[in-house]
Amino acid sequence: MTGPNDLNTEQEGSPDALEALYATLRTNFPDERLSREPGTRWAYGMDNSRLHHPADIVAFPLSHEEVVVLVQAARAHRVPLTTRGRGTGTAGGSVPVHGGLVVVMDRMNAVLEFRPEDRLIRIQTGMINAELQRIVAAAGFFWPPDPTSNALCTVGGNLGCNAAGPHAVKYGTTRENVLGLKAVAGTGATIIAGTETTKGVVGYDLTRLLIGAEGTLGIITEATLKLTPLPDARCLIRAFYRDMHAASQAVSRLMNQPATPAAIEFIDGNALNLMRNHAQNPDALAIPDTAGALLMIEVDGTRDALESQTKMIQQAACGPLTPDRPESAEGASAADPNAPLSLVIAHTPEEMATLWSARKALSPTLRHVAPKKINEDVVVPVSRIPVLIGELDRISLRHAVKIVNFGHAGNGNIHVNLLIDPEDPDQRASAETALAEVFSTVLSLGGTLSGEHGIGAVKREYIRKEIAPESLTLMHGIKRVFDPDGILNPGKKIPD
Amino acid sequence: MTGPNDLNTEQEGSPDALEALYATLRTNFPDERLSREPGTRWAYGMDNSRLHHPADIVAFPLSHEEVVVLVQAARAHRVPLTTRGRGTGTAGGSVPVHGGLVVVMDRMNAVLEFRPEDRLIRIQTGMINAELQRIVAAAGFFWPPDPTSNALCTVGGNLGCNAAGPHAVKYGTTRENVLGLKAVAGTGATIIAGTETTKGVVGYDLTRLLIGAEGTLGIITEATLKLTPLPDARCLIRAFYRDMHAASQAVSRLMNQPATPAAIEFIDGNALNLMRNHAQNPDALAIPDTAGALLMIEVDGTRDALESQTKMIQQAACGPLTPDRPESAEGASAADPNAPLSLVIAHTPEEMATLWSARKALSPTLRHVAPKKINEDVVVPVSRIPVLIGELDRISLRHAVKIVNFGHAGNGNIHVNLLIDPEDPDQRASAETALAEVFSTVLSLGGTLSGEHGIGAVKREYIRKEIAPESLTLMHGIKRVFDPDGILNPGKKIPD
Numbered sequence: 001m002t003g004p005n006d007l008n009t010e011q012e013g014s015p016d017a018l019e020a021l022y023a024t025l026r027t028n029f030p031d032e033r034l035s036r037e038p039g040t041r042w043a044y045g046m047d048n049s050r051l052h053h054p055a056d057i058v059a060f061p062l063s064h065e066e067v068v069v070l071v072q073a074a075r076a077h078r079v080p081l082t083t084r085g086r087g088t089g090t091a092g093g094s095v096p097v098h099g100g101l102v103v104v105m106d107r108m109n110a111v112l113e114f115r116p117e118d119r120l121i122r123i124q125t126g127m128i129n130a131e132l133q134r135i136v137a138a139a140g141f142f143w144p145p146d147p148t149s150n151a152l153c154t155v156g157g158n159l160g161c162n163a164a165g166p167h168a169v170k171y172g173t174t175r176e177n178v179l180g181l182k183a184v185a186g187t188g189a190t191i192i193a194g195t196e197t198t199k200g201v202v203g204y205d206l207t208r209l210l211i212g213a214e215g216t217l218g219i220i221t222e223a224t225l226k227l228t229p230l231p232d233a234r235c236l237i238r239a240f241y242r243d244m245h246a247a248s249q250a251v252s253r254l255m256n257q258p259a260t261p262a263a264i265e266f267i268d269g270n271a272l273n274l275m276r277n278h279a280q281n282p283d284a285l286a287i288p289d290t291a292g293a294l295l296m297i298e299v300d301g302t303r304d305a306l307e308s309q310t311k312m313i314q315q316a317a318c319g320p321l322t323p324d325r326p327e328s329a330e331g332a333s334a335a336d337p338n339a340p341l342s343l344v345i346a347h348t349p350e351e352m353a354t355l356w357s358a359r360k361a362l363s364p365t366l367r368h369v370a371p372k373k374i375n376e377d378v379v380v381p382v383s384r385i386p387v388l389i390g391e392l393d394r395i396s397l398r399h400a401v402k403i404v405n406f407g408h409a410g411n412g413n414i415h416v417n418l419l420i421d422p423e424d425p426d427q428r429a430s431a432e433t434a435l436a437e438v439f440s441t442v443l444s445l446g447g448t449l450s451g452e453h454g455i456g457a458v459k460r461e462y463i464r465k466e467i468a469p470e471s472l473t474l475m476h477g478i479k480r481v482f483d484p485d486g487i488l489n490p491g492k493k494i495p496d
Numbered sequence: 497m498t499g500p501n502d503l504n505t506e507q508e509g510s511p512d513a514l515e516a517l518y519a520t521l522r523t524n525f526p527d528e529r530l531s532r533e534p535g536t537r538w539a540y541g542m543d544n545s546r547l548h549h550p551a552d553i554v555a556f557p558l559s560h561e562e563v564v565v566l567v568q569a570a571r572a573h574r575v576p577l578t579t580r581g582r583g584t585g586t587a588g589g590s591v592p593v594h595g596g597l598v599v600v601m602d603r604m605n606a607v608l609e610f611r612p613e614d615r616l617i618r619i620q621t622g623m624i625n626a627e628l629q630r631i632v633a634a635a636g637f638f639w640p641p642d643p644t645s646n647a648l649c650t651v652g653g654n655l656g657c658n659a660a661g662p663h664a665v666k667y668g669t670t671r672e673n674v675l676g677l678k679a680v681a682g683t684g685a686t687i688i689a690g691t692e693t694t695k696g697v698v699g700y701d702l703t704r705l706l707i708g709a710e711g712t713l714g715i716i717t718e719a720t721l722k723l724t725p726l727p728d729a730r731c732l733i734r735a736f737y738r739d740m741h742a743a744s745q746a747v748s749r750l751m752n753q754p755a756t757p758a759a760i761e762f763i764d765g766n767a768l769n770l771m772r773n774h775a776q777n778p779d780a781l782a783i784p785d786t787a788g789a790l791l792m793i794e795v796d797g798t799r800d801a802l803e804s805q806t807k808m809i810q811q812a813a814c815g816p817l818t819p820d821r822p823e824s825a826e827g828a829s830a831a832d833p834n835a836p837l838s839l840v841i842a843h844t845p846e847e848m849a850t851l852w853s854a855r856k857a858l859s860p861t862l863r864h865v866a867p868k869k870i871n872e873d874v875v876v877p878v879s880r881i882p883v884l885i886g887e888l889d890r891i892s893l894r895h896a897v898k899i900v901n902f903g904h905a906g907n908g909n910i911h912v913n914l915l916i917d918p919e920d921p922d923q924r925a926s927a928e929t930a931l932a933e934v935f936s937t938v939l940s941l942g943g944t945l946s947g948e949h950g951i952g953a954v955k956r957e958y959i960r961k962e963i964a965p966e967s968l969t970l971m972h973g974i975k976r977v978f979d980p981d982g983i984l985n986p987g988k989k990i991p992d
Contacts, residue, residue, distance in 0.1 A: 115877070115879065116752060117748050117751070117752060117878065117879040118751075118877040118878050118879050118880075119751055119752075119878070120877070140752070140753075140754075161697055162695075162697045163697075164695070168694060168695060169694070172668070172672060172694075173694070173695055175701065175704065176668060176672045185966075185970065189966040189969065189970070190964070190966055191966065191967050191970065192963075192964050192966075192967055193967065195875070195943075195944045196877050196942040196943070197875040197876065197877055197907065197908050197909075197942075197943060197944055197947070198664060198665070198668075198669070198907045198908075199658075199660070199664060199669055199875050199904075199907045199908075199909045199944075199947035199948055200875060200944040200946070200947060201657055201658045201659075201708045201944075201946050201947065201948055201949075201950055201951070202944050202945050202946055202951060202959060202962050202963065203959065203962070203963045203967065203968070203971055203989075203990060204705060204708070204709055204713070204971045204974055204990070205671065205704045205705055205707065205708055205709075206967065206970065206971070208671065208701045208704030208705070209700060209701055209704070209705055211701065212697045212700070212701055213700055213701075217700070229752070229753060229754040229756070230754065231754055232754055252613050255613070255614075255615055256612060256613060256615075256636070256725070257636075257725060258636075258725040258726065258727055258728055258797075258798050259798050260725070301754075301801070302754050302755050302801070302804060302805060302808060303804075304801070304803075304804025304805075304807070304808075305797070305798070305800070305801030305804050305805060307800075308798060308799075308800025308801050309798060309800075309801060311800070312798060312800075379691070379693040379695050379696060380693065381611065381614040381616070381692050381693055382613065382614050382615070383611065383613040383614050384614075408695075411693065411694045411695045412693050412694075412695075413693075413695045446692040446693075447691075447692070447693060448691045448693055448695075448696040448697075448698050449698050450696070450697050450698055451693070451695035451696060451697065452695055452697055453697075454697055455697070455698060463698060463699065466698050466699070467688075467698065467699045468686070468688050470681075470685040470686055470687065470688075471685075471686075471687055471688055471689065471699065471702065472699070473685065474681060474685070474687065474702065474977060474978060475699055475700045475702070477977030477978075478700055478974060478977055480977075481970060481973030481974060481976075481977060482970060482973075493699075494699060494700070
């Protein structure tokens with residue numbers, strides 16, 4: 001919502017400071033890893049938000065020690081420093097809104113130590129998430145955080161935003177899957193935090209403090225990740241419901257029984273309509289005419305246990321058994337309008353891919369409705385999803401802004417998409433008002449403004465709605481301890 | 497290791513300050529919840545360590561607001577404030593080593609909100625862990641942290657030390673099972689941290705920063721706990737091995753397959769000898785003559801899945817199949833000296849209680865060997881347990897200090913017990929030297945000095961061995977932000 005023109009530019013490095021910084025860095029970095037070339041500066045001035053501000057200098061470090069050099073030099077010359085991976089973030093977290101030095105981490109992608117016997121891997125944080133998964137899968141493990149962008153995003157980005165994606169419902173978020181870190185504070189000091197072990201209580205928990213801090217407290221250069229054994233079997237349930245109320249009840253039942261699904265993704269009625277009207281091959285999606293919500297439920301586990309787990313989960317998805325419907329089964333009972341309209345289970349990778357196609361057909365269709373989507377990732381307690389969805393419908397009507405929702409239902413993590421034409425000032429204004437109401441509603445339901453996309457530059461001014469002034473004062477104090485000169489990712493995460 | 501006489505007493509409140517503080521508090525607290533009575537001051541001057549220092553004033557708050565009053569008053573009069581639950585800690589963390597005000601939390605034990613449908617409960621932190629478990633079990637849930645002292649210890653103590661007990665191997669530690677907190681900083685400011693949801697990335701993670709801080713950054717008054725559905729079936733495997741090397745190999749195999757046990761407890765050969773020689777009814781323990789290590793492996797899950805899970809876990813406990821031993825079974829193969837000497841599985845609660853009796857027989861027998869045990873809870877990566885156990889044997893021989901080990905093998909969390917007569921200065925000196933070598937060994941193996949007992953007053957001076965100076969500087973900075981006058985639990989957690 002905030003364009004670069006709205007941003008305070010006081011903290012930009014002066015031309016002299018930038019010149020001096022560049023001269024310093026030239027003595028440490030070869031030409032191919034240090035750039036002032038306009039195309040490079042432009043390219044590293046954007047991420048997956050609409051924000052853009054060119055970098056002044058772009059550096060590509062290869063080691064922790066080189067990052068120390070970069071931070072010390074930026075500090076000495078009082079030049080802002082923004083760290084980035086592949087720029088898949090949607091909140092402008094890696095856009096250098098005050099210019100300055102951009103540190104691109106994706107060449108720091110080495111495996112430093114892989115010890116399957118200790119369920120850990122230590123890597124440089126510029127490694128792509130999917131590459132990490134490939135490496136650890138060879139030994140029978142996975143790293144549970146796998147955001148939808150996992151083919152592109154770096155582990156460092158996952159750490160910066162605590163981004164975990166769909167499997168957090170069973171396996172926790174990023175902060176639950178990291179053992180320790182190496183980082184560089186804004187002072188240039190090296191931070192060694194955490195342990196190689198799953199228990200540890202020596203000192204304060206700097207590991208979790210840096211995770212989710214979006215590069216404003218330190219640059220995480222290396223991470224020791226906690227690995228989980230790959231489940232040896234998996235299946236996928238696709239269930240259509242009459243409406244989000246019925247689907248949300250199913251989500252509550254799913255979360256209130258011992259077989260926790262590996263993922264519970266949902267798509268609301270507006271999104272289903274988009275798919276009906278705009279998907280390339282809508283018949284293949286087999287959306288029932290009366291469906292107003294879709295759940296995709298992933299089940300994983302050991303091979304012998306999968307069948308019984310799936311049965312429990314299927315039963316929870318179908319709802320309480322009634323005399324009319326003595327056992328859980330595909331299809332709805334006439335007596336229970338909240339039972340699924342249809343339910344299918346895919347067991348082979350091919351069948352699962354076919355079912356996922358419905359979910360994957362969604363994003364492209366959003367473009368048919370409006371040129372821009374304002375993509376939020378609010379979170380509410382699971383039991384309050386139906387209230388939120390009802391309120392979102394009302395907000396949509398009140399402000400004539402199309403809202404489409406999908407997301408990670410098991411965590412209550414809802415991707416609220418406001419679809420607008422940004423060239424239309426009326427639509428922009430309506431969207432801003434609607435968004436403020438969305439946030440107020442989320443907070444009134446005990447929720448939080450961002451599950452994993454982060455705050456970046458875009459949501460920073462909303463933070464005071466959620467965080468009390470006394471807590472914010474402590475956060476400012478922490479920021480000053482780690483980054484006394486305010487050089488690390490200025491203009492992000494917490495309001496000044 | 498540190499007696500009260502060794503402690504710096506500079507920070508004690510002056511008699512005038514104490515008098516003024518007492519006068520202030522008298523206007524806020526009724527007589528039955530504020531005490532200067534010598535017996536009360538003495539009783540609240542100890543915990544489960546050997547440290548003792550009487551409190552000057554003891555207060556029993558009932559609400560967050562009363563804790564704010566206590567902190568603000570202590571700060572105004574510059575009097576040290578030590579928070580405690582039931583004093584089950586073994587590191588002196590709740591001993592008021594500088595005197596001053598002791599805040600006893602165990603009357604703050606209310607349920608504030610219980611929402612099974614959102615898998616959460618919000619409580620006051622003075623609630624006893626076992627009471628919490630009883631309340632949430634009624635709705636089919638449990639809270640995974642359950643230290644051995646769970647019948648006595650408060651949730652606040654669990655939070656302060658990040659103490660989680662045996663089930664952390666499958667369910668994570670305390671920090672992985674808390675959603676949000678309310679607390680009072682040393683400034684008297686109210687901290688509201690975290691969310692009601694399993695995802696959330698707004699602001700810095702003050703929740704995890706306060707967990708494990710042992711009351712040095714803030715007093716946690718209320719906590720929103722993440723609940724887990726109770727498994728509906730459980731069984732227990734008891735396996736004796738020739739030595740810790742064989743048992744450790746089994747632990748590695750157990751952690752390197754997808755069916756993660758709910759607990760993997762171990763007891764070493766020295767501890768088995770104690771049980772052989774001193775247990776009330778050693779025959780009932782059925783310890784094989786040649787056994788040098790014991791694993792207790794708990795399996796939990798859904799009823800239908802338990803059998804297959806148990807089979808996988810049993811197989812991992814038994815080791816690779818060989819031509820001589822074509823299927824995993826009770827008893828050892830002559831061809832594989834590392835296979836279990838005996839392995840039994842208990843399915844009913846009564847059978848499980850019988851098997852656990854071996855483990856529970858251990859603690860009383862320790863007293864037969866020496867009047868004092870120095871009880872450490874170091875952690876090493878799982879694969880390095882056998883190396884550590886070997887080194888501990890050598891340290892024990894070198895310094896003629898009896899060392900007995902047991903603990904949570906799945907986390908590499910080893911309770912190292914040095915058994916000595918504290919009246920014998922030679923034994924004390926040997927134990928100190930031995931302990932320093934234990935810590936050095938642990939750190940050289942990539943381990944950490946405390947898994948969950950905490951640092952308290954006892955281990956504080958060892959912290960510099962583990963935490964690098966630059967990280968410690970940041971921790972001191974955080975301490976100053978939260979507690980600028982240093983009134984919260986002085987003399988604990990991190991060295992000055």
